[in-house]
Amino acid sequence: MSRPPRIPPPPLHGTARQPRRARRMAAAQAAGFIRALAEANPAPQPELEYRDPFTLLVAVVLSAQTTDIAVNKATATLFEEAPDAASMAALGAEGIARHIRRLGLWQAKAKNVAALASLLLERHGGEVPREREALEALPGVGRKTANVVLNVAFGENAMAVDTHIFRLGNRTGLAPGDTPRAVEDALVKRCPPELLRDAHHWLILHGRYVCKARRPECWHCVARAFCNYPDKVSGPSD
Known part of the structure; x- marks a missing residue:
């Protein structure tokens, strides 16, 4: 399996003039x-719409440099066609892309989600793992995404x-x-x-x-x- 593309993180300081850093609160x-x-x-409540840990994971991966509103519009149809890892892997990058073309970085995201679904089937029986290391080993998943899944899906x-x-x-x-x-x-x-x-x-x-x-x-x-x-x-x- 070829390595999926890495989605670069957004600029942390935004495009506006960076505000002065305040002194540390007591x-x-x-x-x-x-x-x-x-x-x-x-x-x-989180503003991303999801059904279970798998759809939450996919929604968070898709949300990079994209608004939650736009992601929710895309996943409304994507999750109808592919609600679990098996159906998402079967859909493949091209099939996923049909649903997410209006999202930023949609080509890289489609490849990452397809590869992510395949690895979940291969390594975790199609289930989303509860361990940080296993989550961060999935395509398109960094520390922030892993933290969202651990928090929202698993109550950590x-x-x-x-x-x-x-x-x-x-x-x-x-x-x-x-x-x-x-x-x-x-x-x-x-x-x-x-x-x-x-x-x-x-x-x-x-x-x-x-x-x-x-x-x-x-x-x-x-x-x-x-x-x-x-x-x-x-x-x-x-």
């Missing part, structure tokens, strides 16, 4: 920040750091770091243990809809009192 501040997000959204306290969470961790001072892994490790240490599993959802939603890349909407932020960002925006007209 431990009590960090806990307060996450608790404020938790109180505002007690039952967070894993912290998946995407572009939004990387930006938020640095901008607010919640978990400053030069790499996604540094931000991940800091968040795991600083998050109240009982909130760790859901913290990924709170942070990604906050980064996506409030603490936005180009211009944070600080006037909507329920955790503003704990944030160390030096350039807070007080309203839409600022």
Whole structure:
């Protein structure tokens, strides 16, 4: 089997002017920040649509450098035709491509998903493994994707750091770091243990809809009192 193409990670700092990095929050501040997000959204849910661990894994692989809305449109038909590893492998890269042509990097993603499904059949009886090492050995699966699957599908306290969470961790001072892994490790240490599993959802939603890349909407932020960002925006007209 030829090696599937590697999808490059998105630029972690975005295309907008990179905000100044805030000073690191004190431990009590960090806990307060996450608790404020938790109180505002007690039952967070992932925005990717899935049916089981396999469809979740495929959806997360397809979501690289693509919006969840676009992925959900593509998987609505893809999962009808190929809901499991066996049918996805049988569909093959060309068949998968029919459903995902509107997604960024669709050619590489189609090859990765087809190869991923084949390896699941070959190595794991068609089931998604629960071990990080086995997940990261699958085509198109890196640490972030593995963390999402471990968290959402298997209930582990894993912290998946995407572009939004990387930006938020640095901008607010919640978990400053030069790499996604540094931000991940800091968040795991600083998050109240009982909130760790859901913290990924709170942070990604906050980064996506409030603490936005180009211009944070600080006037909507329920955790503003704990944030160390030096350039807070007080309203839409600022």
